[in-house]
Amino acid sequence: MKMLKGGYMGNKNKMETRNLNLYYKGFQALINVSLPIKENTVTALIGPSGCGKSTFLRTLNRMNDVIDGTRIEGEVLLDNDSIYDVGVDPVVLRKKVGMVFQRPNPFPMSIYDNIAYGPRIHGHKKKDTLNEIVENSLRAAALWDEVKDRLHKSALGLSGGQQQRLVIARVLAVDPQVILMDEPASALDPISTAKLEDLIHQLKSNYTIVIVTHNMQQAARVSDFTGFFLNGEMIEYDVTNTIFTAPRIKRTEDYITGRFG
């Protein structure tokens, strides 16, 4: 078959899972998931509620570790090194692999302090350095122009869309390599969503992004690769264009055309 392929097939795998199984007490939430995450691309994970896509996302920076009764088999690699090796400090890992959640969760402090929070924890004390990090992060998150005159006001006064970009800026402030986004636009209006999608597009030249979304049009718009999850399995993974125009597997087709269930 002659198909248009995306131009990112040759990018190296920034992350990769191999035969990943995740058990939560008696329940197997992920079944043999093997997925590459190409560097400087956006990978979207789609699938119905409870299919395991968010659980999968959380394995990528060990967020499931904090849940009692969770057990993992298989490998999760970052730059070819296992992130579950005994020597890996989850705090350091989460600095490299940052996460943005469904609801923006700014800390109840000023905009400035929200961004400076992470760098301070990681040992940056000098005011000039912090100023620079705050400005660069807010610029990279396309928020600087909107907040530069009120950096020391509370972050809780920002709109939902601004708060979500603030949270992204906070992630960027600790200089991550991979950004995980779990339904980042589901609480945003269409204009804030459009801004966020533009931002995702800009960020991928410097970062690798994995996004979980229920909105298939959004997955189609922002991602280079798409993985479809169902009942804990990854059913199909391909270039986004292929998934949304001519998927190979009927279950994928049924889901994205709304014939499911």
Next chain:
Amino acid sequence: MVRESFQEQLSKLRNDILQMGNLVENAIDMAAVALVNQDLELAEKVVMEDDNIDRLQMAIESMCLSLLALQQPMARDLRFISTALKINTDLERMGDYARNISKIVLKIGSEPLIKPLVDLPRMAELAQQMVRENLTAFVKQDRDLALQAAMHDREINKLYKNTFTELAELMARDASTIKQSIYLLFIARYLERIGDHATNLSEWIIYMITGERLELGDMSSVVR
């Protein structure tokens, strides 16, 4: 079943395309019969009825555009709607060629024919067959049949070349045949173009079925 109203709209679109195909197939048939029998009334009918084809084309086009805008179709639905949009245009053009042929019949239908017509009706027959097979392939999701339909275009092209040579020789021999020969040559050309548009139908219907984009004008590239 989910998204029922969407499914209903898709099935209405499918029926409209079939109706469009039937109208066009009939128009080609009637144009060919009018030509051979020098039936001016029938030729007139084809010209008049082309308006119906044009109206249906507009309706199908609007429907496809609304479905794209309002339903944001994906995968096979997207391929189906884009195919409908594309073959709708091809069918309409084929209808125009049938009308053009009929207009020529109106011009030359009252004078004796300069030669018995064999190749032209055969070309029209093949063109109708291409439309018919493609519509069946469209409904039955039959890739092989769509490919088979495209194969007839080779024969149409061969007949076109024959007709060209034959009429060129006739004109060289007898200058009094020039005017009608040129008209007949136009008809041959229109039928040849209909064959090309019918080949486009095959290409899009195959895309609809499997997602492959084939260039059937060049049959050597086709995996059977």
